[in-house]
Amino acid sequence: MSVDIAVIDYGMGNLRSVSKAIEHVAPAASVVVTSDPKVIAEAGRVVFPGQGAAPDCLREIDARGLRQVIIDAAHSKPFLGICMGMQVLFEHSEEGDTPCLGILPGTVQRFPHEAMHDIKGDKLKVPHMGWNNVHQAMPHPLWVGIEEGERFYFVHSYFVQPTTPDVIAGFSHYPFPFTCAVASGNIFAVQFHPEKSQNAGLTLLGNFVTWNPGGADSACDMSGATCA
Amino acid sequence: MLAKRIIPCLDVTNGRVVKGVNFVELQDAGDPVEIARRYNEAGADELTFLDITASSDNRDLILHIIEAVASEVFIPLTVGGGVRAVADVQRLLNAGADKVSINTSAVTNPQLVKDASDRYGSQCIVVAIDAKRVGDHWEVFTHGGRTATGLDAIEWAKKMEGLGAGELLLTSMDRDGTKSGFDLELTRAISDAVDIPIIASGGVGTLQHLVDGVREGRADAVLAASIFHFGEYGIEEAKKYMKQHGIEVRL
Numbered sequence A: 001m002s003v004d005i006a007v008i009d010y011g012m013g014n015l016r017s018v019s020k021a022i023e024h025v026a027p028a029a030s031v032v033v034t035s036d037p038k039v040i041a042e043a044g045r046v047v048f049p050g051q052g053a054a055p056d057c058l059r060e061i062d063a064r065g066l067r068q069v070i071i072d073a074a075h076s077k078p079f080l081g082i083c084m085g086m087q088v089l090f091e092h093s094e095e096g097d098t099p100c101l102g103i104l105p106g107t108v109q110r111f112p113h114e115a116m117h118d119i120k121g122d123k124l125k126v127p128h129m130g131w132n133n134v135h136q137a138m139p140h141p142l143w144v145g146i147e148e149g150e151r152f153y154f155v156h157s158y159f160v161q162p163t164t165p166d167v168i169a170g171f172s173h174y175p176f177p178f179t180c181a182v183a184s185g186n187i188f189a190v191q192f193h194p195e196k197s198q199n200a201g202l203t204l205l206g207n208f209v210t211w212n213p214g215g216a217d218s219a220c221d222m223s224g225a226t227c228a
Numbered sequence B: 001m002l003a004k005r006i007i008p009c010l011d012v013t014n015g016r017v018v019k020g021v022n023f024v025e026l027q028d029a030g031d032p033v034e035i036a037r038r039y040n041e042a043g044a045d046e047l048t049f050l051d052i053t054a055s056s057d058n059r060d061l062i063l064h065i066i067e068a069v070a071s072e073v074f075i076p077l078t079v080g081g082g083v084r085a086v087a088d089v090q091r092l093l094n095a096g097a098d099k100v101s102i103n104t105s106a107v108t109n110p111q112l113v114k115d116a117s118d119r120y121g122s123q124c125i126v127v128a129i130d131a132k133r134v135g136d137h138w139e140v141f142t143h144g145g146r147t148a149t150g151l152d153a154i155e156w157a158k159k160m161e162g163l164g165a166g167e168l169l170l171t172s173m174d175r176d177g178t179k180s181g182f183d184l185e186l187t188r189a190i191s192d193a194v195d196i197p198i199i200a201s202g203g204v205g206t207l208q209h210l211v212d213g214v215r216e217g218r219a220d221a222v223l224a225a226s227i228f229h230f231g232e233y234g235i236e237e238a239k240k241y242m243k244q245h246g247i248e249v250r251l
Helices: A016-025 A037-042 A054-063 A067-076 A198-210 A216-223 B032-042 B061-070 B086-095 B104-108 B111-120 B153-163 B184-193 B207-215 B235-244
Strands: A005-008 A031-034 A045-048 A079-082 A106-110 A128-133 A151-156 A158-162 A168-173 A177-184 A187-190 B005-013 B047-051 B077-080 B099-102 B125-134 B137-142 B147-152 B167-172 B198-201 B221-224
Touching (some): A005 A037, A016 A031, A031 A037, A037 A067, A128 A168, B005 B198, B032 B235, B061 B086, B147 B153, B153 B167, B167 B184, B207 B221
Parallel strands (some): A079 A187
């Protein structure tokens, strides 16, 4: 029997939080943490988390033969990328000069040392770690019930720079604006950790498990109308 | 804007929280899961569990606690105490910890910090530094402040950053338990010396101490135990006070 939600396990860090948070918002769904391409291919929805460094992530994805099934899932079913799982969707990461999956156009760059000061001139630390405001750049079914400017938990040293601005679904400031959420078709991906962002994060995950990208809410997304 | 974090620290031994936690109508004052849930509801930005279990027989109890807490509290969880090997880091992360704090073992085996951060990423490796003023500088101590290492705390902080620590938990052994405020000079010296976030710890007695830790000490986060556990102040009250003093917080 196919599972409702597959959380892709490619050996990069703690997936327990992600699966527990999804089980919390979708108690009736079958949620599995898996590295089996067949299970991922047959799942109704896919969550692609990830921590650690980009070169290791790509290496582990390929070591498990998961590259194609990730690309296929990103094109065919509700797909949620989280943190490193967002970054590697793009074409290239500055981290270890790593070619990535190339599903979305753009690159991944490090917070530049020379820019890391606030308006008072105080040093800003990298990694960007903690709760920051997320500004919604477009209406989207995954933002429903989440206030504009709500805080989410971040921990990262690199950020994505999409070459097509129309995929930017959300941004944050550190100290300059950077993209922290992207949306394209059935892909939604976030730099922050919804599984660690208390109620706002659970709301986003709850929206994901009921999201129907091919359905009416997606049409409403295209029209730019509010999807309440 | 990125918020400064408030992190309550829970001391756990043999599966129980040992310091009193003074929430109204707490069913079981020693139950780590209930206490974690209350702190989460109160607005804690993260939670730190320090396992002070003496007997190795009961060391695995912390894993059950983390599993239970991680199933219903969805904020970052850090666990420290008795982390000696990469396998310990792995067990804690698998149980649901988001970060693991390494203290004495970072001194006895600095390679552990490198191996663990290479394997699991810097974001989940916190190095705890216990520092004490000795003459004109600060020295790193281990074993709860009893053992001098001869290491200069500032140089040590830089070395830990270089080996892959993603964050430093800095405790002033001179101030710990005194309620006289953080060692601001120490906190600022370390914060200025590295690019990674600093959690200030040791000495909090008033809400003004939290403000001073951020403004004067340039800490990115403040950790406190007794002022919250014994109900002197609430998390929200602390955050409101910090906000009134111009500090960005998550309210």
